[in-house]
Amino acid sequence: MAEGQMRATGSDALPASPAPDIADTVRERRRRVLLGGLAAAGPMIVTLAGRPALGATGVCTVSGYTSVNPSQATGNTQTCGDSPGCWKNKNYQNWPGMMQGVTPYQAYTHDTLLSDGIAIPALAKSPFSNTNVTMGNTIGGGGTVTVTWTFSGTKTTTLWSGGQISNVTAALLNQGFYGPSNYFHPSSNIFGSPDVRSMINSYLTSNSASNPGVIYYTSHPDGNTASKIATLMTSLDNILNAMNNQGELCPG
């Protein structure tokens, strides 16, 4: 192992990189460079960003985690965790657990189905369906992560395509990942329970014409769409209460 540290002044300045095993280093690098392919999409550099200690101030702050845009904080909402863009853009090497090839989430299961088949995966276990998750398992192995909400089994949308639904997802990913049971952070969300509710309601009742590429729940195969949506929202409220996760979301 070689180590190095530059010191600005002082007679105890260390030399750069004492190299008792320089031949090994050269050999290993040469081998990796020749074999690895210089055009590889791999990251070459993985950065662990310096940041204040988790919850150092005891409250959720913008600087608590990452590059959340301060303008997303509204009123007295405590901004906590990662913004939707941050989750979307999390380079795979910064995705939690990348190096272990795991995510912090269990495989998606349907054990919290609402009456008409809307599953709120993050509230149940995980927003990920295994078939939709691909990740590089090693540094240098590429990979992307996609996350899918499933409505009624047939209408699906990727999480990053619709503004509102992506906010909901970020909120739930944050509370699932940063929340008390994992990283012990108390208020780990940008959005509160009322926001989740209104976002999902808005999502369900909007028309798809204004947002190409995003599928909205505009008509139920059995008809009576408005009533169905109302039932779904009641079920969502029950889930938010019954799962007792309402306390996990930031105040609205």
Next chain:
Amino acid sequence: MTAVAAAASRPAPPIAAIAAGDFFLRSGPFTTRVHTRIPHLLDGIAQLYEPSHIVARRNFADFHVTVAPPRGPRRWYRPQVLFHLDGVVPFKPLPLLHAVPIFEWGLNWCIVNRANSYLIIHAAAIEKNGFVAIMPGVPGAGKSTLTAGLVNRGWRLLSDEMALISLTDGRVTPLVRPISLKNESIALIRDFVPGAQLSAACHDTIKGTVAHLKPPQESLNRVDEPARPAWIIFPHYVNGLPATLATYSKAASLIEIARNAFNYSVHGARGFAVLADIVESSRCYRFSYGNLDEAVEVFAALEPPTRAGA
């Protein structure tokens, strides 16, 4: 000391201390003063913690914790419970039935936020023959299940959630708290550990169903014995996967263990040096497993690093 004073300074028997709803709980190097009158929480603490670590009086506490129902309607209607630390409420309320998990998670919160005299890794730490395996664990990687199994097959538990690393000598300080298990792991460990002391399962938490396992008695007895890291092992549970131990590059291990450190940023260059030294003198692996018995065998065969370097 007079006889009266001696009698006053003798710690009250643990059951009496708990029944009063105001007691001091020792976990590793930390002392928590606990106020609560919630019966199933008192029962849970009595079941999961070492009796000699629960006393009525102590001169000092690191944390003052109260676990109690909130004021107002949620005291009675769909009752909730709140965790208070030094008069502050860091968490939103949880259902009253989940008092044990909120207490455990709350205590984790206390330690993670205050214990900056240590470098704290989100990892399990277990010891055998004076050597510690640190197992950094992204939630879902299966480290708690693995830890619960291994400490009931010859390994000593130092911690299942937080490895406390000394900044002076890089040794791991025991914390020895109940091991949190979820969902399928609960039944799995109940089968794997005859006579396992498990708290009542709590359903419908954010993690699903949760229960806590009391640490083995020997681990509790040896809470004052730190030990030196010898292995850094990143576990990954996948049902059905054969146990595979693969060497992991030290450079990759260093950045990944730093990523799993709660307060790495606080300690700056010192934290980097401490972790780098640990990586230098440890064997580093990724470990995939799908079966606890196989995992136990692999861990039993682990060789500590030689003096000359791992």
Next chain:
Amino acid sequence: MTGRWRVASPAALSWRSWAGEIVVYDDGSGDTHYLEPLAAEVFERLLDAPADLDELAARVAQSLAVDRDDELAQAIGAVVDKFRACGLVARQAAGA
């Protein structure tokens, strides 16, 4: 990417090297970087002395005994760009 490059704040850095890879801690930013072998090599060659990309490619090719070709040059350029983005390297002032 023209001009000479130098390690930005060497006094703020500490690093360890194993099997051709390097992990470097930058006390200025608080960031920790893992460098894959080529990036590690570029880092060390810049520690030797500032260089422009041509010079850097020559040093790396010689050090590792590999061909100095377009692919190598491009990869080195990408590494230096990433180093710049995370503050590890900076342009050397003209005349320095």
